[in-house]
Amino acid sequence: MSIKAEEISALIKQQLANYQDEISVEETGTVTYVGDGIARAHGLENALAGELLEFDSGVYGMVQNLESNDVGIVVLGDFTKITEGDTVKRTGRIMEVPVGDAMIGRVVNSLGQPVDGKGEIKTDKTRPIERKAPGVMERKSVFQPLQTGMKAIDSLVPIGRGQRELIIGDRKTGKTTVGIDTIINQKGQDMICIYVAIGQKESTVRSQVETLTKYGAMDYTIVVTAGPSEPAPLLYIAPYAGAAMGEEFMFNGKHVLIIYDDLSKQADAYRELSLILRRPPGREAYPGDIFYTHSRLLERAAKLSDALGGGSMTAMPIVETKAGDISAYIPTNVISITDGQIFLDSDSFYSGVRPAIDAGTSVSRVGGDAQIKAMKKVAGTLRLDLASYHELESFAQFGSDLDEVTQAKLNRGARTVEVLKQPLHSPLPVEKQVLILYALTHGYLDDIKLDDIAKFESDLFDFFDASHADLLETIAKTGDLPDNDKMEAAVSDFVKTFQPADDDKSEPVANK
Ligand SMILES: Nc1ncnc2c1ncn2[C@@H]1O[C@H](COP(=O)(O)OP(=O)(O)OP(=O)(O)O)[C@@H](O)[C@H]1O
Ligand SMILES: [Mg+2]
Numbered sequence: 459m460s461i462k463a464e465e466i467s468a469l470i471k472q473q474l475a476n477y478q479d480e481i482s483v484e485e486t487g488t489v490t491y492v493g494d495g496i497a498r499a500h501g502l503e504n505a506l507a508g509e510l511l512e513f514d515s516g517v518y519g520m521v522q523n524l525e526s527n528d529v530g531i532v533v534l535g536d537f538t539k540i541t542e543g544d545t546v547k548r549t550g551r552i553m554e555v556p557v558g559d560a561m562i563g564r565v566v567n568s569l570g571q572p573v574d575g576k577g578e579i580k581t582d583k584t585r586p587i588e589r590k591a592p593g594v595m596e597r598k599s600v601f602q603p604l605q606t607g608m609k610a611i612d613s614l615v616p617i618g619r620g621q622r623e624l625i626i627g628d629r630k631t632g633k634t635t636v637g638i639d640t641i642i643n644q645k646g647q648d649m650i651c652i653y654v655a656i657g658q659k660e661s662t663v664r665s666q667v668e669t670l671t672k673y674g675a676m677d678y679t680i681v682v683t684a685g686p687s688e689p690a691p692l693l694y695i696a697p698y699a700g701a702a703m704g705e706e707f708m709f710n711g712k713h714v715l716i717i718y719d720d721l722s723k724q725a726d727a728y729r730e731l732s733l734i735l736r737r738p739p740g741r742e743a744y745p746g747d748i749f750y751t752h753s754r755l756l757e758r759a760a761k762l763s764d765a766l767g768g769g770s771m772t773a774m775p776i777v778e779t780k781a782g783d784i785s786a787y788i789p790t791n792v793i794s795i796t797d798g799q800i801f802l803d804s805d806s807f808y809s810g811v812r813p814a815i816d817a818g819t820s821v822s823r824v825g826g827d828a829q830i831k832a833m834k835k836v837a838g839t840l841r842l843d844l845a846s847y848h849e850l851e852s853f854a855q856f857g858s859d860l861d862e863v864t865q866a867k868l869n870r871g872a873r874t875v876e877v878l879k880q881p882l883h884s885p886l887p888v889e890k891q892v893l894i895l896y897a898l899t900h901g902y903l904d905d906i907k908l909d910d911i912a913k914f915e916s917d918l919f920d921f922f923d924a925s926h927a928d929l930l931e932t933i934a935k936t937g938d939l940p941d942n943d944k945m946e947a948a949v950s951d952f953v954k955t956f957q958p959a960d961d962d963k964s965e966p967v968a969n970k
Contacts, residue, residue: 489513489544490528495689496734497531499546505529508588510549515539518569519546520553520691523735530735532691534569554584555699557706562650565667565681568696570703573683574667585706587698591757598763600797603828604715604772607643607885608636610815610878613837613895614844615800618828619713620761620770624792626777626784627802632813633776635882636800637717638666640774642673643885644715650707651675652716654700655683657693657723673883693727701758704771708760711767716759720776721752725788742787752788753795784819798822811879817844830888830937836895840874843899847871866904873903876911889933890919896945902953910958921952 487501497519505511511519511531517539523530533540555570560581565574572579600618617623625633641651653670655663663683670676680703684696697718704714718724725748732745740746752775759773777792782804784793793799798821807814817840829837846867853860854868877898880886894915897903906914922930926948932940939945 485548486545487529489540489542489546492533492537492540492542493734495533495537495691495731496522497533497537497540497546498528499531500528502529502546502548505548506552508552508586510551510553512547512549513540514544514546520695522731523737532694532731532735533689534691534695535689537689552586552588553695554586555702556581556583557585557703558583561680561703562678563676563680565663565683567688568682568684568692568699570682570699583706585702587695587702588754589702589705589758591754592760592762592766596760596763596766598761598768599827600761600770600824601828602713602761602770603825603830603888604640604649605643605647605885605888606636606640607887608639608813608815608880609886609891609895610813610817610880611636611800612829612888612891613833613840613878614815614817615798615820615822616825616829616833617772617774617822618761618825619772620759621798621822621824621828622756622759622773622775622796623822623825624775624777624796624799625802626779626789626793626799627807627814628779628782628804631802631804631807633778633802634666634719636802636813637719637774637776638669639883639885640715641670641679641717642675642883644678645674647713649678649713649715650704651679652700652704652714653679653681654697654716654718655681656696656718656720657684657686657727658719660685660687669883690727690730693724694731697721697724697755701755701771705758708762708769708771709767711762711769713769714771716771716773718755718773718775720778721792722778722788725751744787748788749791749795752792756792756795797824811875813880815878817841818848830892830933832892832933832937832939833888833895835939836892836899839899840895843867843870843874847874869904870898870901872908873898873906873911876908877903877915879912887934889930890922892933892939893922893930894918896939897949900946900949902949906956907958913959914956917956918949918952921955922948 487499489497490500491498505521507521507524509521517535519531519533521529522532556579558581560579564572564579567573600620602619604617604619605612625636627633644651667681670679682696682700684693700716704716707714728751729744737745756773759771761770762768775792777789779789801816801819802814803816850864850868877894929940
C-alpha cells in the first residue's frame with residue numbers, strides 16, 4: 459500500500475482547518491446526547507445557567523444543568539432536528555422574551571412569538587424571563603382593590619393589587635372561569651392582563667381568546683400559550699415568560715393581573731424535563747427545587763413602592779387538586795407561597811352553586827386592607843352566616859322542630875348562598891355587589907322565595923339604575939355607604955313594588 463504525498467498534505471491541511479474550530483471551543487460545543495426535549499453538550503465550559511444557546515438547525519436551547527464535563531440543555535423547539543455531533547453555539551444572552559405595548563392584544567408562545575396569525579410583533583424591547591423578585595424595600599403593602607366582579611370573591615376573599623391569590627380545585631370546577639371573568643371585569647380599570655395557558659388544549663385556548671375578544675377584553679390582554687403538544691421546556695418557561703411581560707408594565711408604574719393556568723401542569727412539565735436530565739427525583743418524583751420553581755415565580759408579583767412608580771403585579775395562579783386533596787405536594791407548596799386561596803368545591807359546583815367557592819377554606823390574607831369600606835360594612839357577617847348555615851344544614855331536615863333562631867339562621871344562610879351565585883361571564887361592578895349584599899344582610903331577602911332571588915337582584919339593579927343612580931354613584935366614588943336612611947328608604951320602596959315571577963307565597967323555611 460502506497461501513501462500519496464498529496465493525500466497526506468490534504469489531511470494535514472484538513473487538520474489545520476479544523477484547528478481553527480478548536481480555538482473557538484469556548485463558545486461552541488458538541489451535542490453528545492439528545493432526548494425528549496433535552497440535549498447534552500460537551501465543550502461549553504463558560505456557559506451561564508439560563509443562557510440561550512443556538513443549535514446548528516437554528517433551534518434554541520436554554521442551559522439548565524452545569525456539570526463538570528457537559529451541560530444539560532432544555533430544547534426550546536423541535537428537538538428531532540438536532541443530532542448527536544451537531545455544534546451548539548453560545549449566544550451570551552440570558553433567555554429573553556419581547557415585551558412592551560405591542561404585545562397587548564396578541565396570543566404568543568413561550569418565546570413571545572405570535573401564534574395568532576396577526577403578523578409580526580413590532581417591539582425592540584426584551585426582558586430576561588428570569589429575574590430576581592423585588593426586595594423588601596422596593597415593596598409597599600397592598601392597599602388598592604382588584605375587583606374580580608364576582609360577589610363571592612369580592613365580599614369574602616377580597617384581592618388587592620399586588621397580591622398573590624391561588625385558585626385551587628378539582629378538574630372542571632370553574633377555576634379557569636374565575637380567571638377569565640376577572641380579566642373581563644378589568645375593563646376600564648387601568649389594568650393590563652396576562653393569561654398564561656400552560657398545557658391546555660389549543661381548542662380550549664382558542665375559545666378562551668374568543669370569549670375575551672367578545673367581551674372586549676383582548677384590548678388590554680396578552681395571552682401566552684404553551685400547548686400540550688409542545689416540548690416540556692416550553693410549558694416550563696411559559697409562566698416566567700408571562701411574568702417578564704408583566705414586569706415591563708409593572709416597572710413602568712402600571713397595574714398588571716397575571717393568571718397562570720395552571721401551575722400543576724407546569725410542575726409536571728418541570729418534573730418531566732428534570733427526570734430526563736437525570737436530576738434525582740424527590741417527593742411524588744418532583745425534583746428537589748420544585749418549591750423554588752414556584753416561589754421565585756410568585757414572588758415576582760408585587761406592589762411596588764412609590765419611589766419605583768407604584769406599579770403592581772397581581773398573580774392568580776391556578777392549581778388543580780385530585781379529589782379535593784389540598785394537602786398533596788404541589789397544592790401545599792403553592793398555598794404556603796401565596797397570600798391566600800380560593801377553594802372551588804366540586805360538590806357545590808355540581809349542586810349548582812356556581813362559582814363554587816368554599817367560604818370555609820378560602821381566605822385572603824392581605825386583601826382585606828384593600829376592600830372598600832362599603833363592602834366591609836355589608837359583607838362583615840357573611841362568612842359567619844355561611845359557616846353557621848353549613849353547620850346547621852344537616853338539621854334542616856327536621857323542619858318545624860327547630861327553634862326560631864335556628865330557622866332564621868337557616869333561612870338567611872340559604873339566601874346568602876343564593877345571592878352569591880353568579881352566572882358565567884357576568885361580573886358585577888362593586889357598587890351593585892354592595893347593593894344586593896346590603897339588601898341581604900339587612901333582611902330584605904328573608905321573605906323572598908329562593909327561586910325569586912335572581913329576579914329580585916336584577917329588578918333591584920334596574921330600579922336603582924332608573925331612580926337611585928346617585929346612591930350607586932356615591933358607593934362607587936367614595937367607596938363608602940351612602941346615608942343609611944336613604945339606602946333603607948330606597949330598598950324598601952323597591953321591595954314594596956317587587957313582583958315575584960309567579961304568585962305563590964314565599965316559603966317561611968329555608969328550602970334546600
Ligand atoms: N359560574 C358559572 N356558572 C355556570 N357555569 C359555569 C360557571 N363557572 C364555570 N362554569 C362552567 O363549568 C365548566 C368548567 O369550567 P372551567 O373550564 O372554568 O373549569 P376548570 O376548573 O378550569 O376546568 P379544567 O379542570 O378543565 O381546567 C365550563 O363549561 C364552564 O362554562
Ligand atoms: Mg381550566
